[in-house]
Amino acid sequence: MSATLLIIAEDEHMRWVYFRALSSVGYEVRAVESDGEGHRLISETVPQLVLLDLDALNWNGMLILQKLQQEHPQLPVVVVNHQTGLEKTLQALKLGACDYVHKPFDLQELRVTVEKALKMESLQEEVRFLRQQVGRGYGEFELIGQSQAIKSIQQLVDQVANSTATVLLQGERGTGKETVARALHYQSQRREKPLIIFDCSAVPEKLVDRELFGQEDFEQRHKGALMMAQGGTLYLKEITALSLPMQASLFEVLNRRFFRPFQGEKEQVVDVRFITSTTRNISQLVKQGLFREDLYYHIRIVPVLLPPLRQRMEDISSLAHHFLKRYDSTGRIHGFTASAMAALESYQWMGNVKELATVVERSILLCQQEWIDRDDLYLPEVAECSYDSSYEQVRKDRDFIERTIEKVRAEMDDKNEQRQKSIERPGKQRENVERQNHERQSNERKGYERLDRKRSRKENILNNIERIQEEKVKALCAISEEEQAPLPKKKDKVIQGAGFTLVLQDDESIFIEEIEKRLIQYALERYQGDQNQASRALGMTRASLASRMQKYQINQGSRRRW
Numbered sequence: 001m002s003a004t005l006l007i008i009a010e011d012e013h014m015r016w017v018y019f020r021a022l023s024s025v026g027y028e029v030r031a032v033e034s035d036g037e038g039h040r041l042i043s044e045t046v047p048q049l050v051l052l053d054l055d056a057l058n059w060n061g062m063l064i065l066q067k068l069q070q071e072h073p074q075l076p077v078v079v080v081n082h083q084t085g086l087e088k089t090l091q092a093l094k095l096g097a098c099d100y101v102h103k104p105f106d107l108q109e110l111r112v113t114v115e116k117a118l119k120m121e122s123l124q125e126e127v128r129f130l131r132q133q134v135g136r137g138y139g140e141f142e143l144i145g146q147s148q149a150i151k152s153i154q155q156l157v158d159q160v161a162n163s164t165a166t167v168l169l170q171g172e173r174g175t176g177k178e179t180v181a182r183a184l185h186y187q188s189q190r191r192e193k194p195l196i197i198f199d200c201s202a203v204p205e206k207l208v209d210r211e212l213f214g215q216e217d218f219e220q221r222h223k224g225a226l227m228m229a230q231g232g233t234l235y236l237k238e239i240t241a242l243s244l245p246m247q248a249s250l251f252e253v254l255n256r257r258f259f260r261p262f263q264g265e266k267e268q269v270v271d272v273r274f275i276t277s278t279t280r281n282i283s284q285l286v287k288q289g290l291f292r293e294d295l296y297y298h299i300r301i302v303p304v305l306l307p308p309l310r311q312r313m314e315d316i317s318s319l320a321h322h323f324l325k326r327y328d329s330t331g332r333i334h335g336f337t338a339s340a341m342a343a344l345e346s347y348q349w350m351g352n353v354k355e356l357a358t359v360v361e362r363s364i365l366l367c368q369q370e371w372i373d374r375d376d377l378y379l380p381e382v383a384e385c386s387y388d389s390s391y392e393q394v395r396k397d398r399d400f401i402e403r404t405i406e407k408v409r410a411e412m413d414d415k416n417e418q419r420q421k422s423i424e425r426p427g428k429q430r431e432n433v434e435r436q437n438h439e440r441q442s443n444e445r446k447g448y449e450r451l452d453r454k455r456s457r458k459e460n461i462l463n464n465i466e467r468i469q470e471e472k473v474k475a476l477c478a479i480s481e482e483e484q485a486p487l488p489k490k491k492d493k494v495i496q497g498a499g500f501t502l503v504l505q506d507d508e509s510i511f512i513e514e515i516e517k518r519l520i521q522y523a524l525e526r527y528q529g530d531q532n533q534a535s536r537a538l539g540m541t542r543a544s545l546a547s548r549m550q551k552y553q554i555n556q557g558s559r560r561r562w
């Protein structure tokens, strides 16, 4: 029982009583008359508890309590008051006093109250510590990285952690959005309150309302994520997955700082810090009317962009060592060989930091030696591929493909229109011809039917391309192996592109060839005519690129601008 206690009491006799009662059971006690003296002692002796006598004539004990709470919010304060001043006692408890003793009191009662308050404080301290450990264990909210990007993000986190400004985290999957959200929470004063992570894309649309805002009716009471995060932080992951009506409800909450649980009657105050994230181009979604503009401005007070790992290769070494420490709990592995590190630093990391973490974890399991070598990494073959597949470039490629498909579609439509006109024209003369020649009329009809069939085949192909295009874009953005384009059927034709694959049915050769030709022109343009790089990006050999260039009469001298 060696805790240090500080007694603040105006009355000298009472100071002596407190001093005797508490020092006699082993506490180290300091007793002062004024709060000024008290504050000086707090910084000098760091007491574990303050006993404050409110029953004074010449000074306002409540003001002292208020000041103590503001300056030392963790310090437990037990107040002593006269039993007739119940109202004052209640007010003191509201202001943050942890317990009280009423005069006249029994000395034993005073000691028990102090002991209880100290125990409570030590439990709270333990909870704080465990929460921090849990936070560390799960989120590793420490941001690792040497790159300027990570340093700036860490600086931003330090600056805004303690505010309630909404933060919008943008970046590909696995770039560390949740890690930043955790850093923001655990570095803020809200760290002792919960951090609730709500994945908007993982909850079925019908249930989002209930799971987010909770439900209150006669039969059930379900605490939603918002309620659970009270006093703490709510991280809304993949916010763009929310339906427009849910976006409207969320906007209301953010705007009014009140919410009403599903089917509930009473409005509740919202004391929550909101952090949101998305892997999608949210401003584009706003333009397309798929995401509310007002909500967008509300959630992006502090926008943070997490660059893909391949754009900050200088982070790889520190991250790899960080994951080694995290996953090799026995300390069996000493580190990475130079060749392993070189492999890690030249891989494209389309799955970002998450993929790096998985690779390191797996290599620890597979490594038989004390140093992880290149072979222990089991990096996919793609690692050999060194073409520039940065996120920006992937997006450019995607835009290019979209534009190409649109152009070819428009050109095909034009051609078809002209063909149709040319068929219609003779159709007028047909009236005369028909009278003379029935056979010719039936040929015409067959011609129309053929054209219709061809048109519907073309529609199919366009649909097919768009579907594959969508899947591929998803795969490029989501970088999930399962989401890759389906294997082509035997008769399908495959066009590999700079970071994409188009699978086409093989009967519309003009259409396919036109797209292929343009993709080749585009790849050559992108690599300034370097056929080695272009063929690698297109997924074909140098020889087949050359033969196609010949076939399509692509002259490298006359490059096209896209």
Ligand SMILES: Nc1ncnc2c1ncn2[C@@H]1O[C@H](COP(=O)(O)OP(=O)(O)OP(=O)(O)O)[C@@H](O)[C@H]1O
Pocket: 139, 140, 142, 143, 144, 145, 150, 171, 172, 173, 174, 175, 176, 177, 178, 179, 180, 279, 322, 353, 354, 357
């Ligand atoms: N800068 C970093 N420092 C330390 N660890 C990191 C960092 N960035 C990411 N990580 C780790 O990488 C893994 C993936 O990170 P995180 O879950 O934060 O990514 P995310 O962008 O939220 O992913 P997703 O979009 O798929 O949810 C986690 O294990 C996380 O601890």
